[in-house]
Amino acid sequence: MSAELNLPAAPPRQASMAKFLKSHMRDYGMLISLLAIVAFFQYMTNGTLLQPLNLTNLVLQNSYIVIMALGMLLVIVAGHIDLSVGSIVGFIGALAAILMVQFHWHFVPTAIVSLLAGAAIGAAQGYWVAYFRIPSFIVTLAGMLVFRGLSLALLAGQSVGPFPVEFQRLSSGFIPDIFGTEGFHTTTMVLCLATPAILIAFSVAARLRRHRFAIEQEPLVLFLLKSAGLFAVVAYVGWLLSTYKGLPNVLIIMALLIGIYAFVTRDTTIGRRIYALGGNEKAAKLSGIDTRRLSFYTFVNMGVLAALAGLIFAARLNTATPKAGVSFELDVIAACFIGGASASGGVGRVTGAVIGAFIMGVMNNGMSIVGIGIDWQQVIKGLVLLAAVCFDVYNKGKA
Amino acid sequence: MDSILEMRGITKTFPGVKALDNVNLSVREGEIHALIGENGAGKSTLMKVLSGVYPHGTYEGEIRFRGQPCAFRGIADSEKLGIIIIHQELALVPLLSITENLFLGNEQAKRGRIDWVAATARARELLRMVGLTDSPETLITDIGVGKQQLVEIAKALSKQVKLLILDEPTASLNESDSDALLELLLRFKEQGISSILISHKLNEIAKVADRVTILRDGTTVETLDCHDAPISQDRIIKGMVGRDLADRYPRRTSNPGGILFEVKDWSADHPIHAGRRVVKDIDLHVRRGEVVGIAGLMGAGRTEFAMSLFGRSYGRNIRGQAFLDGREIDVSTISKAMGNGLAYATEDRKHYGLVLDNDIRHNVTLANLDGVAKRGVIHHEREIEVANDFRRRLRIRCADVFQQTVNLSGGNQQKVVLSKWLFADPKVLILDEPTRGIDVGAKYEIYTIVNQLVAEGRGVILISSELPELLGVADRIYVMNEGALVAEMPAAEASQEKIMHAIMSSASKATAARAAVAAAARESLQ
Numbered sequence: 001m002s003a004e005l006n007l008p009a010a011p012p013r014q015a016s017m018a019k020f021l022k023s024h025m026r027d028y029g030m031l032i033s034l035l036a037i038v039a040f041f042q043y044m045t046n047g048t049l050l051q052p053l054n055l056t057n058l059v060l061q062n063s064y065i066v067i068m069a070l071g072m073l074l075v076i077v078a079g080h081i082d083l084s085v086g087s088i089v090g091f092i093g094a095l096a097a098i099l100m101v102q103f104h105w106h107f108v109p110t111a112i113v114s115l116l117a118g119a120a121i122g123a124a125q126g127y128w129v130a131y132f133r134i135p136s137f138i139v140t141l142a143g144m145l146v147f148r149g150l151s152l153a154l155l156a157g158q159s160v161g162p163f164p165v166e167f168q169r170l171s172s173g174f175i176p177d178i179f180g181t182e183g184f185h186t187t188t189m190v191l192c193l194a195t196p197a198i199l200i201a202f203s204v205a206a207r208l209r210r211h212r213f214a215i216e217q218e219p220l221v222l223f224l225l226k227s228a229g230l231f232a233v234v235a236y237v238g239w240l241l242s243t244y245k246g247l248p249n250v251l252i253i254m255a256l257l258i259g260i261y262a263f264v265t266r267d268t269t270i271g272r273r274i275y276a277l278g279g280n281e282k283a284a285k286l287s288g289i290d291t292r293r294l295s296f297y298t299f300v301n302m303g304v305l306a307a308l309a310g311l312i313f314a315a316r317l318n319t320a321t322p323k324a325g326v327s328f329e330l331d332v333i334a335a336c337f338i339g340g341a342s343a344s345g346g347v348g349r350v351t352g353a354v355i356g357a358f359i360m361g362v363m364n365n366g367m368s369i370v371g372i373g374i375d376w377q378q379v380i381k382g383l384v385l386l387a388a389v390c391f392d393v394y395n396k397g398k399a
Numbered sequence: 400m401d402s403i404l405e406m407r408g409i410t411k412t413f414p415g416v417k418a419l420d421n422v423n424l425s426v427r428e429g430e431i432h433a434l435i436g437e438n439g440a441g442k443s444t445l446m447k448v449l450s451g452v453y454p455h456g457t458y459e460g461e462i463r464f465r466g467q468p469c470a471f472r473g474i475a476d477s478e479k480l481g482i483i484i485i486h487q488e489l490a491l492v493p494l495l496s497i498t499e500n501l502f503l504g505n506e507q508a509k510r511g512r513i514d515w516v517a518a519t520a521r522a523r524e525l526l527r528m529v530g531l532t533d534s535p536e537t538l539i540t541d542i543g544v545g546k547q548q549l550v551e552i553a554k555a556l557s558k559q560v561k562l563l564i565l566d567e568p569t570a571s572l573n574e575s576d577s578d579a580l581l582e583l584l585l586r587f588k589e590q591g592i593s594s595i596l597i598s599h600k601l602n603e604i605a606k607v608a609d610r611v612t613i614l615r616d617g618t619t620v621e622t623l624d625c626h627d628a629p630i631s632q633d634r635i636i637k638g639m640v641g642r643d644l645a646d647r648y649p650r651r652t653s654n655p656g657g658i659l660f661e662v663k664d665w666s667a668d669h670p671i672h673a674g675r676r677v678v679k680d681i682d683l684h685v686r687r688g689e690v691v692g693i694a695g696l697m698g699a700g701r702t703e704f705a706m707s708l709f710g711r712s713y714g715r716n717i718r719g720q721a722f723l724d725g726r727e728i729d730v731s732t733i734s735k736a737m738g739n740g741l742a743y744a745t746e747d748r749k750h751y752g753l754v755l756d757n758d759i760r761h762n763v764t765l766a767n768l769d770g771v772a773k774r775g776v777i778h779h780e781r782e783i784e785v786a787n788d789f790r791r792r793l794r795i796r797c798a799d800v801f802q803q804t805v806n807l808s809g810g811n812q813q814k815v816v817l818s819k820w821l822f823a824d825p826k827v828l829i830l831d832e833p834t835r836g837i838d839v840g841a842k843y844e845i846y847t848i849v850n851q852l853v854a855e856g857r858g859v860i861l862i863s864s865e866l867p868e869l870l871g872v873a874d875r876i877y878v879m880n881e882g883a884l885v886a887e888m889p890a891a892e893a894s895q896e897k898i899m900h901a902i903m904s905s906a907s908k909a910t911a912a913r914a915a916v917a918a919a920a921r922e923s924l925q
Contacts, residue, residue, distance in 0.1 A: 036484055071743060143761055201429050202897060209780055210780060212780075212783065213780040213783065215780060216799065216801070217782050266779050267770040267776055267779070268772075268775050268776055268777060269769065269776075270549075270775065271777050272761065272765075272768055273768070275754075275757070275761075276754050276757070276761070276765055278755075279754035279755070279756045279757055280750075280753065280754040280755065282750060282751045283750075283751055283753055283754055283765075284714070284747060284754070284765070285733065286709075286712060286733060286743065286752075287765045287766040287819065288710075288733045288737045288766055288823075289734075289765075290732075290734065301456040345755050346754065346757070347756060
């Protein structure tokens with residue numbers, strides 16, 4: 001096309017600090033809230049919160065919520081909801097227990113069958129949602145009842161356990177220390193120094209590339225602050241864990257999954273299409289996106305992650321009980337909404353959901369240590385959820 | 400005769416657009432006053448000013464009702480005086496009964512408790528007045544559109560209507576329902592109720608109207624008295640369309656090549672009303688480098704045709720063949736249609752075109768994400784470059800490409816939709832009302848883009864309700880009415896009068912045909 005317009009010089013490469021902070025208030029706000037909550041409970045518990053033992057527990061307690069929040073985020077961004085994940089956790093735990101304890105299966109085929117079962121459950125629910133256009137709320141409410149019932153039936157109302165030791169390690173094991181130092185887990189420390197360093201190297205490369213393309217980006221000061229903060233926090237956590245038993249296996253799984261899902265949502269065409277689907281299904285469809293298949297696969301994905309969470313949870317308790325996973329769905333959904341996902345779809349980030357899950361986790365853990373009863377814990381968590389979403393709506397109205 | 404309504408010097412501006420410019424309208428006590436004009440001439444805006452949808456103070460000019468100056472703050476104020484408007488899209492709740500709908504917001508209640516006996520009795524009385532014999536308990540969804548229209552009128556009667564405004568009441572009605580409705584208006588007239596009738600159907604106007612006011616481009620052209628002398632359709636059409644077209648369309652030397660795209664025997668049924676044919680045996684072709692216009696009134700089936708063609712995104716029971724460069728192509732899904740070089744830019748950019756929450760960049764690449772990705776991984780810098788490139792080429796006015804599209808003006812939103820489809824690099828682009836609701840300057844830029852597209856050898860199908868636009872931009876024009884193509888003419892030989900005549904005569908032919916069938920049926924019964 002010939003009619004070119006003379007644009008004013010290239011757009012400013014760096015947004016002004018104030019403007020940038022304003023437009024990214026939510027992202028920084030989340031992170032700051034988490035740090036503030038950690039600091040608050042660290043003070044209130046006289047330092048118990050961040051003791052290596054408790055920190056390890058915190059990770060173990062929240063791993064399954066975080067893992068499910070990754071899948072739930074995609075479901076919510078696509079404009080749906082999944083209420084059945086708690087029941088799937090229970091059902092898969094029961095299934096794995098029966099296979100390992102009653103049929104003496106090895107834990108590897110058990111895990112594979114369990115994950116496949118999760119995929120099949122997700123597919124069964126996603127099919128009704130995507131191809132029959134039955135509201136996901138209803139389909140997964142039905143799924144919640146069905147799979148809770150099935151786990152009761154599978155276990156015949158009993159608890160089944162214990163599990164083989166190798167399976168327990170999934171949840172209660174720690175990575176081996178290849179350096180073999182006494183009293184200090186050197187491998188953990190090395191990993192916790194190397195990982196943030198590599199991440200920062202990647203973002204420096206990205207910054208340089210954006211600079212070359214003259215694209216606006218985060219102000220340098222903020223970038224440096226954020227990078228230094230990231231490095232410091234991970235290194236500190238690494239040091240704390242190194243003085244105890246090192247990195248839990250499940251933390252490695254969780255970190256890998258967070259990385260993968262952050263990448264998929266941000267950098268792949270599939271991720272982009274899920275956002276478009278949730279933002280405006282009709283427009284996405286008319287842009288050639290197979291919206292039904294995409295919805296279907298978000299549920300399959302959710303099923304697999306819920307199954308994984310079910311395995312981890314069962315391994316952690318070392319027994320499968322019919323009550324396993326009750327009301328997990330609420331924590332998972334709350335994590336996504338606290339993390340900035342929109343109930344109407346199209347908006348939400350993986351990092352947000354993870355931070356949301358940890359905000360819930362730290363509050364649970366902190367309040368328990370302080371001695372606040374389960375009654376008031378629920379009240380406070382409910383109010384935090386409401387406040388976070390109100391903050392979103394208020395921000396959106398102002399923008 | 401006294402006038403019941405006087406509107407003088409009404410001027411209403413929206414940001415960047417003057418929708419009404421010094422409009423005058425006077426309605427006499429007990430007359431049926433027809434208001435006509437093209438789509439976008441300002442009829443609906445004028446009625447919204449009258450009914451208080453645009454409150455006093457947001458427009459200039461004076462409204463007098465029964466001699467009293469009026470300053471409505473909302474619909475409630477105008478309804479209190481008995482000015483009731485019935486919109487084209489009926490405001491009825493489908494799953495409530497006729498009675499419940501009649502008294503919605505005006506319940507027959509004492510201290511909050513609804514007196515169902517009184518309500519039903521009153522409903523029956525109101526229904527009798529409009530000639531409906533259905534039970535008041537019937538759900539709205541169980542009666543046809545014609546009866547629903549009558550329920551709306553009954554609702555107006557329940558509010559002590561003095562001036563009834565009907566916005567294209569017969570657009571979705573069949574012949575006998577339309578006749579019944581017009582009869583009703585004549586009866587109301589005898590009872591002293593005045594009406595304003597907005598309609599495109601000139602034969603109806605000739606039948607019932609006492610006077611006719613013609614609007615064009617937001618101004619009053621003239622008011623004609625039907626009793627002085629019978630008014631011919633020619634007279635009205637001339638009044639509706641007579642404006643000069645100089646320099647509103649960029650010049651282009653048209654040089655169409657061989658046939659690029661062809662559709663044969665294309666038909667589609669309504670998605671819900673099974674068996675109701677909405678698109679009827681369309682045969683159409685587009686040459687390389689040609690802009691083909693499709694003219695027609697609202698509801699003629701143009702959008703339905705285009706969407707059924709574009710991956711069956713409308714209707715069911717779709718039949719027909721599509722050819723590109725003489726080879727039959729598969730357009731059965733949207734991605735197949737796109738893969739075969741088709742693109743369709745919707746008339747409803749907010750609901751079907753854009754992801755409003757997303758920024759310009761993401762919307763531009765949505766239909767061709769693979770164009771900025773390698774093995775499914777998006778190259779963000781390349782994506783931003785693409786968006787910036789379209790921003791420059793199409794002159795999208797925005798702070799940057801990271802701006803949410805919800806904050807853009809209509810014209811710029813339209814340019815984002817166009818960018819999306821240009822980036823998909825189609826061979827044939829269907830543009831459905833691409834300039835609806837955008838200002839003259841942005842329209843000119845859109846026309847320029849269309850010209851550039853065909854200069855690159857693409858084909859463009861332009862669906863538009865604005866006849867001057869079709870005449871100014873298209874090389875060849877098809878005229879569509881009631882789901883079928885009824886005429887085809889080179890733009891050079893076409894005129895607005897010719898197009899309108901093609902629509903009217905096909906409509907009256909269809910009416911005549913229906914009448915003949917009905918007469919034959921009656922005869923065979925006797």
